[in-house]
Amino acid sequence: MYDISALYEATSVQNAIELMQAHPEAALIAGGSDVLIKIREGKLAGVELISIFKLDELRGVSIDDDGALRILPLTSFSHITQHPLIQKYYPVLGEAVDQVGGPQLRNIGTIGGNICNGVTSADSGATQVAYDAMLEITGPNGKRTLSIHEFYKGPGRVALEPAELLTAILIPKESYENCFGYYTKYAMRNALDIATIGCSVNVVLSPDKKTLERVRIGYGVAGPVPLRAWTAEEALQGKPLTEETLDFAAKAVQDDVHPRTSWRASEGFRRQIIGETAKRGLRASIERAGGAI
Amino acid sequence: MQKQLVRCNINGKDVETYVDVRASLTDMLRNDYRLTSVKKGCEVGECGACTVLIDGEAFNSCIYMAVWADGKHIRTLESLTGPNGELSDIQQAFVDEAAVQCGFCTPGFIMTSVEILESGKEYTRDELKKLLSGHLCRCTGYENILNAVEKTMKKRLGKE
Numbered sequence: 317m318y319d320i321s322a323l324y325e326a327t328s329v330q331n332a333i334e335l336m337q338a339h340p341e342a343a344l345i346a347g348g349s350d351v352l353i354k355i356r357e358g359k360l361a362g363v364e365l366i367s368i369f370k371l372d373e374l375r376g377v378s379i380d381d382d383g384a385l386r387i388l389p390l391t392s393f394s395h396i397t398q399h400p401l402i403q404k405y406y407p408v409l410g411e412a413v414d415q416v417g418g419p420q421l422r423n424i425g426t427i428g429g430n431i432c433n434g435v436t437s438a439d440s441g442a443t444q445v446a447y448d449a450m451l452e453i454t455g456p457n458g459k460r461t462l463s464i465h466e467f468y469k470g471p472g473r474v475a476l477e478p479a480e481l482l483t484a485i486l487i488p489k490e491s492y493e494n495c496f497g498y499y500t501k502y503a504m505r506n507a508l509d510i511a512t513i514g515c516s517v518n519v520v521l522s523p524d525k526k527t528l529e530r531v532r533i534g535y536g537v538a539g540p541v542p543l544r545a546w547t548a549e550e551a552l553q554g555k556p557l558t559e560e561t562l563d564f565a566a567k568a569v570q571d572d573v574h575p576r577t578s579w580r581a582s583e584g585f586r587r588q589i590i591g592e593t594a595k596r597g598l599r600a601s602i603e604r605a606g607g608a609i
Numbered sequence: 610m611q612k613q614l615v616r617c618n619i620n621g622k623d624v625e626t627y628v629d630v631r632a633s634l635t636d637m638l639r640n641d642y643r644l645t646s647v648k649k650g651c652e653v654g655e656c657g658a659c660t661v662l663i664d665g666e667a668f669n670s671c672i673y674m675a676v677w678a679d680g681k682h683i684r685t686l687e688s689l690t691g692p693n694g695e696l697s698d699i700q701q702a703f704v705d706e707a708a709v710q711c712g713f714c715t716p717g718f719i720m721t722s723v724e725i726l727e728s729g730k731e732y733t734r735d736e737l738k739k740l741l742s743g744h745l746c747r748c749t750g751y752e753n754i755l756n757a758v759e760k761t762m763k764k765r766l767g768k769e
Contacts, residue, residue, distance in 0.1 A: 318674075322611060323630040325676065345674075352633075352672045353653045369677050394666070418743025419721065420669045421654055507742030508655060 318355050322364040326371060329454055329483060335366045336479040337456060342366045344481060346390055347426040349417070350433050374428075374483065377401045383489030384450075389428020389482045393440075394419070396427055406487055408497035408516060412443045415501045418508045428482045431467070434474045434541065441542035442516040443499055446534030447491040455480035468541035495520050495530075498600035500593040504580075512581045513537050513589040517597030521557075525607045528555050531598070533565075538573035538590055545572035545594070552598075557607045565598050566591035617678045619644070620688035634670035634678055635659045638685060646686035646716040650745075657744030660717035661685050667721045667743070686716040689723070698764065699726060702757040710748030718744050722758045731766055734759065 324339065326332035336342065342364035345351045354360045368374065374390040377399045385405055387396070393413035396402055402410045413430070416422055416439045430438045431451070449464040456479050467475045476482070497518030503509035514536030520529045531552040533545040548568035555561040575586035602609060616625040619642060626641050635652075638644040638661065647670055650658030654672040661670045662684040689697040696704070699722050709715050718741065725732065725740050732740065737758055738751075746754060763769040 317629065317631040317636060318633065320631055323613075323674070323676065348672055348674065349654055352674075356653050367674065367677070369674070370679075417654070418657070419740055420657060420660055420667045420743040423666045423668055424654075424673065507739065 318352060319358070319361045319363075320355060320365050321362050324364070324366045326366060326368045329371065329373070329481070332366060332368050332371070332481060333454065333456055333479050336481070339364055339366065340478060344368060344432075346429040346432075347392065347424040349421055349425045350429060350435075368481065380486070383493075385487040385489075385492065387427060387485040387487065389432075389485065390426050391428075393422035393425050393427065393430075397422070405492045406447070408499050408518065409440060409443050409447075412439050412499040412501070412514075412516065415439050415499075421508075427485065431464070431485070432474055432476065432482055434468060434470070434472045436471065436539065436541050437511045437514065437537050438542065439499075439501060439511060439514055439536070442514040442534035442536040443497070444485065444534075445542045445544055446497065446516040446518055446532045447487050447495075448532075449491075450486040450488065451482055452484035452486060453480050454483040459483070461486070465544070471540045494605075496601050496605035498597045498604065500597050502589050502593060510580070511536055513575075513586055513593060514542075515590065515593035515597050517594065517601045519598065519601040519605055519607075521602070521605045521607050525605070526556060528552055528557070528561070528602075531565075533569060533594055533597070535569075535573060535590065538575050538586070543573070545569040548572055548594070557602055557609050559609060562595045562598055562609070566595040569594045613676050615676055615679045617680060618682045620684055628675045630674075630676055632675035634661070634668075634673040634675050634683075637675035637678065638670060638683070644685045644687055648713055648716060650713065650717075655745065656714070657717040657721065658714050660720045660744070662720055662724060665724065665727070667724045669743075684720070684723070686719055689719070699723065699757070699761045702761045703754070706753045706757040706760065708749060708753040708757040714744055714746045714748075718746070718754055722761070725758065726762055726765055729766075731762065731768070737762075 324335045345365045345367045374388045376388050378386045397410040397414045430440045495518050499516045501511045502513045516534040518532050522529045531549050536542050551568050577583045611630045612627040638647045648658035650656035652671045654669040659671040663681050
């Protein structure tokens with residue numbers, strides 16, 4: 317038995333909002349692989365739960381008229397990985413979430429929950445910030461859209477106001493078009509582990525495939541929330557596809573990150589991994605884009 | 610405590626019962642349906658001992674609310690044996706390969722194996738390792754378990 321005081325099952329997005337308004341202290345539960353575990357640990361003991369798990373209207377992936385990839389938040393990690401549109405336009409996300417936990421967990425964990433829990437080590441986080449994901453949030457006053465960069469507020473804190481929930485993740489066409497990416501999860505075990513560092517790199521090459529037209533580098537666990545290596549990205553723009561450029565990237569990202577020491581790894585070790593994953597991720601992305609180093 | 614009607618299909622049979630909303634699917638399967646192959650291990654989704662198939666996919670039933678099972682098709686290890694207790698090929702392979710020691714992780718491993726085998730695909734040893742990585746076994750060292758799954762996979766695909 318879970319130590320909960322009540323369970324309210326939402327029948328629609330509108331109903332979920334009404335339930336959140338009626339029970340402001342209640343926690344929202346999607347797949348439950350964070351919430352139910354916190355309850356087991358006693359952290360949320362006695363909590364009321366509002367379940368949105370049964371809202372199949374919040375599952376699936378499609379393409380909007382403007383070309384944006386629309387990922388619905390209750391889509392499980394394994395369904396993200398298997399989805400043809402993800403495989404075609406955004407394969408790096410499928411690869412990233414294929415490294416979350418273990419196989420059973422990937423069947424229950426949701427892409428929306430991975431962002432809404434505000435955790436820096438979330439395996440989709442680095443890739444979502446690296447593709448400038450836009451988040452559609454629905455609440456009592458209707459819908460609003462904001463950038464994922466404004467969504468993360470701090471460890472475990474996101475920009476959801478009372479009675480609001482995430483109803484779609486939108487990947488703009490300019491983020492995925494002609495773009496090739498690579499995600500590295502560095503962890504101590506090959507499965508069932510939390511990232512020491514997650515690094516998601518993606519590149520757009522010049523038409524002659526000789527220089528970097530655009531580079532984006534997202535990190536998990538390199539700071540309190542998933543973040544971007546903004547200055548390194550700018551400095552890499554226009555650089556040739558050479559070993560020197562890769563070495564430069566490993567150094568340049570250091571100014572953008574603020575990792576810390578935890579029981580998992582020291583700051584120094586994390587910085588080493590941050591540089592190395594940038595370099596390897598950049599190499600892999602360039603190769604996927606058809607460039608030669 | 611709040612109770613809720615849960616109608617579902619368990620091991621091929623349509624069933625319904627009122628469950629406590631606080632129950633996990635593990636609780637419901639063990640306590641209401643006496644399906645004790647579903648083991649209570651870590652209860653936080655790490656060990657895989659409670660694994661069951663829900664609509665053909667493997668889930669840790671310990672972190673799945675019982676009320677979510679409404680309308681679902683659930684399969685546990687009990688569904689694999691024949692009417693007179695005959696073992697299925699994958700169960701027999703676990704016996705033959707000595708993939709069982711204390712046996713606590715076995716039902717979970719076998720249910721994930723069923724999902725793997727029913728995909729009808731051929732996987733490499735490394736892919737099988739990844740597919741089985743959601744289970745912990747403290748006795749066998751995993752090699753015999755991998756052997757059992759690999760051999761059954763090859764047999765079913767007519768490659769052995």
